[in-house]
Amino acid sequence: MDWTQRKSTEQLAQMAAGETVLIAGWVHRHRHHGGLVFFDVRDRSGVVQVVVRPDNRAFALAASLHPEWVVQVRAVVQHREKAAVNPKIATGHIELIPTELTVLAEALPPPVSPADEGEVDESLRLRHRYLDLRRPVMQRNLEIRHQALQTARRVLSEQGFWEVETPNLTRSTPEGARDFLVPSRLAKGRFYALPQSPQLFKQLLMVAGIERYFQVVHCFRDEDLRADRQLEFVQIDIEQSFVDRQDIMRLGEGLAVALAREVAGWAVPESFPRITYREAMDRYGSDHPDVRFGMPIVDLSERAADGCVPFLDQAVKAGERVVALHFPGSLSRKQVEELSQASAVDLAWLTVEEGQAKGSLGRFFDAESAQLWGAASGTLLIGHGVGDAFLQKVGALRLRLGREGDLIPSRRHEFVWVTDFPLLDWNAEDARWQAVHHPFTAPLDEDAPNIERHPAEVRSKQYDLVLDGHEVAGGSIRIHQREMQERIFAQIGLSAEEAAEKFQFLLEAFRYGAPPHGGIAFGFDRLVMLMAGMTTIREVIAFPLLSSGVDPLTGAPTAVAESQLRELGIAVRPPTAPGRGDLA
RNA sequence: GGAGGCGUGGUGUAGUUGGUUAACAUAACGCCCUGUCACGGCGUAGAUCACGGGUUCGAGCCCCGUCGCCUCCGCCA
Numbered sequence: 001m002d003w004t005q006r007k008s009t010e011q012l013a014q015m016a017a018g019e020t021v022l023i024a025g026w027v028h029r030h031r032h033h034g035g036l037v038f039f040d041v042r043d044r045s046g047v048v049q050v051v052v053r054p055d056n057r058a059f060a061l062a063a064s065l066h067p068e069w070v071v072q073v074r075a076v077v078q079h080r081e082k083a084a085v086n087p088k089i090a091t092g093h094i095e096l097i098p099t100e101l102t103v104l105a106e107a108l109p110p111p112v113s114p115a116d117e118g119e120v121d122e123s124l125r126l127r128h129r130y131l132d133l134r135r136p137v138m139q140r141n142l143e144i145r146h147q148a149l150q151t152a153r154r155v156l157s158e159q160g161f162w163e164v165e166t167p168n169l170t171r172s173t174p175e176g177a178r179d180f181l182v183p184s185r186l187a188k189g190r191f192y193a194l195p196q197s198p199q200l201f202k203q204l205l206m207v208a209g210i211e212r213y214f215q216v217v218h219c220f221r222d223e224d225l226r227a228d229r230q231l232e233f234v235q236i237d238i239e240q241s242f243v244d245r246q247d248i249m250r251l252g253e254g255l256a257v258a259l260a261r262e263v264a265g266w267a268v269p270e271s272f273p274r275i276t277y278r279e280a281m282d283r284y285g286s287d288h289p290d291v292r293f294g295m296p297i298v299d300l301s302e303r304a305a306d307g308c309v310p311f312l313d314q315a316v317k318a319g320e321r322v323v324a325l326h327f328p329g330s331l332s333r334k335q336v337e338e339l340s341q342a343s344a345v346d347l348a349w350l351t352v353e354e355g356q357a358k359g360s361l362g363r364f365f366d367a368e369s370a371q372l373w374g375a376a377s378g379t380l381l382i383g384h385g386v387g388d389a390f391l392q393k394v395g396a397l398r399l400r401l402g403r404e405g406d407l408i409p410s411r412r413h414e415f416v417w418v419t420d421f422p423l424l425d426w427n428a429e430d431a432r433w434q435a436v437h438h439p440f441t442a443p444l445d446e447d448a449p450n451i452e453r454h455p456a457e458v459r460s461k462q463y464d465l466v467l468d469g470h471e472v473a474g475g476s477i478r479i480h481q482r483e484m485q486e487r488i489f490a491q492i493g494l495s496a497e498e499a500a501e502k503f504q505f506l507l508e509a510f511r512y513g514a515p516p517h518g519g520i521a522f523g524f525d526r527l528v529m530l531m532a533g534m535t536t537i538r539e540v541i542a543f544p545l546l547s548s549g550v551d552p553l554t555g556a557p558t559a560v561a562e563s564q565l566r567e568l569g570i571a572v573r574p575p576t577a578p579g580r581g582d583l584a
Numbered sequence: 585g586g587a588g589g590c591g592u593g594g595u596g597u598a599g600u601u602g603g604u605u606a607a608c609a610u611a612a613c614g615c616c617c618u619g620u621c622a623c624g625g626c627g628u629a630g631a632u633c634a635c636g637g638g639u640u641c642g643a644g645c646c647c648c649g650u651c652g653c654c655u656c657c658g659c660c661a
Contacts, residue, residue: 033624034617049621067611086621109612111594115622116610118596123653176661196661223660342588344657396656438661536654547654 010045013091017079023048023096024072024104026134027065028115037062041073041096042114044139048091050075050098058101067115068107068131074100122538127552129543141532141540147263148528149216152236155258159251161212161238166201168194168218173502175439175492177221180231188569194220197521199438200506202239203478206517207509214238216524225547227536228470228526232545238475239519245461245477249274249417252465252473252520256415256527264413264531272415272465280418281388285395287421290469292414293407297394298324300382303373309364312348315384323394327401328378336360336381343397345383345390350375399469413530416466420444423451423460424491432493437462439488440506441476442518448484451491461518472527475520482510 005022012021025043032038037052039062050073052062065071075096086092112120114134125132132138153163172179172193179193195201197219205213215237222231236255240248253271260266273291280289283296304312304322312322330351331339336359340347349359352375357365361382365373374380381401383394402408423443424433433455435441443451447458465473479485485507489499500507525537538544545551565572 029621029623031620031623032617033620036618036620038620038623040621047621051619053618081619084619084621089621092621109594113595113611116595117622118610120595121591121653124595173661177659199661221660224658226660227655229660435661441661546652548652 008045009041009043009048009091012048012077012094012096015077015094017077017094019077020074020099021077021096022072022074025070026107026114027067027069027071030065030067032063039065041071042134046090046136048094048096049086049089050096051078052098052101056098058098061101061103062098065103066107066109067113068110068134069103070105070107072102072104073098123546123552126538126544126546129553133542138539141528141534142542144263144532145528145540148259148524148531151258151262152214152216152255152522152524155255156214156236156238159212159254161214161240162210163215164205164210164213165215166195166198166205166217170195170201173200175435177223180220180222183568183570185568196221197235198237199440200503202237202519203440203506203514203517204509206239206241206478207512207514209241209515211241211515213240213519225545225549227538228529230525230537230541230544231549233537234524236522236524237519238521239517241515241517243477243516243518245419245463245518248475248477248518248520249463252463252475252522253415255522256465256467256473259527259531260413260415266413266531268413268415272417274417274419276420277418277422277459278420281391281395285391285393285398286469287418288464288466288469288471289395289416289418290399290402290408291416291466292409292412292468293402295325295327295398295402295407297391297398298326298374300324300373304384308369309348309361312382312384320384320386321390322382322384323391324374324380324382325394325398325401326374326378326380327405328407329405331379331381333360336379339381339397339400343393343400345385345393345397348382350380350382351378352376413468418464418466419462420459421462421464422456423447423458423462423488424455426456434492435488436460437474437476439492439494440478440485442479442484443488451487455491463520465520465522467527467530470526470530471523472530473520473522475518477516477518480510480514480516482507485510 006024007021009023009025012023015021023041023043025041028040028042028047030039035054037059039050040047041050052059073096075098078095078097080093080095110128110131112125112128112131114131117135117137133142157163169182169192172181172191173196176196179196182192182194184190184192198215198217202213217235217237218232219235220232223229225231238251240251257268257270260268277287280287282299283289284291285297300322301316305316307313316322331349336347336349348361350357350361350365350370350373351359352367352370355367357367357370359379422436423441425436427434437460442461444459444461450458461477463475464471479488486496486499525540528540529537532540534540543551543553550556
């Protein structure tokens with residue numbers, strides 16, 4: 001068989017009538033009219049219609065075809081009559097008259113149909129992912145992913161970045177997520193860890209004088225899964241020497257712009273707006289705000305302090321903030337109660353109807369004073385509380401109102417940088433300070449003196465890139481001086497001995513001349529998800545896991561043979577040890 | 585670990601205040617059909633109503649528990 005003759009269905013659209021072609025693919029749909037048989041052949045590029053008349057040698061075989069059979073068709077291209085043209089299909093102006101039809105493989109009726117676009121239970125889709133991936137939308141998603149990979153590699157390579165690979169079998173590191181461990185056979189009782197990111201290696205590459213590094217790298221974090229989180233995910237990891245924040249941010253912008261314009265086809269500006277972490281929290285109640293719609297959090301503490309609503313006045317006197325969201329529509333009392341319940345924010349509300357102040361605060365206001373508070377139109381939702389945790393609840397409420405009130409222009413796409421994150425935050429559970437980003441992030445120069453005395457006030461050289469409310473990239477300028485690194489370790493409760501034990505190799509490397517350096521990592525799956533218009537990253541990963549971490553296709557994770565465990569020197573404990581109080 | 589939603593023929597769904605034979609679409613199978621393209625028409629077959637227990641004369645429906653899937657919180661430097 002000479003497959004080089006084979007044409008894609010896409011190529012057929014260009015062909016002249018009368019040409020003989022060879023195509024091959026799957027039977028997409030089959031329409032049998034007794035005396036006339038149509039079937040559509042689907043390949044990666046699309047579908048094309050084949051017409052078979054009773055006088056055709058292939059008629060009997062064509063009549064007996066079934067969906068998803070694999071066929072090969074040698075045929076003459078024919079232009080359809082005007083009335084028969086189907087404008088919905090790229091090849092809708094032509095059809096094929098077979099001279100030879102061969103069944104290459106028969107197929108069982110598929111449990112999930114590649115020819116259907118309806119919703120199907122996801123575990124069933126994943127169990128038969130090879131069928132699910134035949135659907136045109138999934139093939140498009142994988143193509144977008146491919147194009148994004150190629151564009152990223154080209155853009156970075158053109159700017160002098162080298163793609164350097166780093167190990168997957170590496171050492172477990174403290175901080176951050178749970179590690180995936182890999183037992184060592186050669187050194188029984190010891191373990192490798194799969195990398196949560198190549199963070200330490202890319203810094204070593206900077207010490208090594210590579211200057212510009214990138215990698216498309218799989219990262220592993222053993223934490224609960226979400227719509228935008230898998231145990232295994234892909235980063236476009238970048239690091240560069242002799243740079244400051246603006247250099248990496250400009251680089252990240254360049255890459256994001258290239259991807260958005262070339263792959264997604266979006267019109268995005270050359271550079272993106274920047275807001276500080278503080279502004280993001282105060283205005284949107286999130287460090288990854290969706291800025292495609294307004295309805296910012298408004299601080300009404302000063303107004304509330306005038307005492308016209310006693311309980312809000314008291315809240316302000318107690319050191320709380322009074323904030324509001326101005327929803328442009330009307331809400332019922334029941335809806336507000338429901339929102340209050342769901343958001344865990346004690347919500348009051350105020351609106352003006354027929355010249356009268358209404359809502360739970362209506363009795364404290366006349367129409368004029370309600371307008372002063374901002375309730376001229378729509379509904380003012382008012383809550384009070386303290387701290388960023390409170391603002392985050394209000395931010396979640398803002399998002400929900402945005403979605404349910406249809407305030408988000410879903411066809412628009414907006415990048416925004418968030419900068420000046422806190423360097424450290426207090427972990428109440430472990431009663432210690434911890435790094436917000438990671439312990440190698442440099443503090444802002446002017447804040448560095450405060451690390452020991454006012455750790456909560458120290459800002460860092462971290463920057464996150466946010467797209468439509470999703471964090472799609474994050475990075476920082478790193479600490480390249482050993483003394484500063486040791487101060488940070490000390491502040492997060494890592495003793496000199498512990499630090500030496502865990503990061504010996506990095507600290508040692510820094511003694512041999514470390515250049516100033518910094519970098520950024522793009523969450524590739526999330527970025528592709530958004531560019532493909534999907535709502536979970538599973539739609540842009542060929543073989544993802546369910547949110548339980550199970551792969552219904554392979555059955556992973558599975559038990560392993562006792563002999564394998566013995567070889568590794570591992571004994572498995574029963575999954576649930578009976579408690580002391582249980583009757584044995 | 586917690587909250588919410590869901591679980592009914594292969595697939596997607598309906599199923600009222602508990603009542604006889606669990607309905608519809610689609611896929612499958614058979615017959616008919618010469619211009620369809622989500623083809624159409626007629627017919628056939630296909631369900632332990634996720635699993636276990638309970639209430640009841642009677643449970644797909646009510647109650648309790650378990651399991652699975654999805655979303656969110658915690659967690660994810």
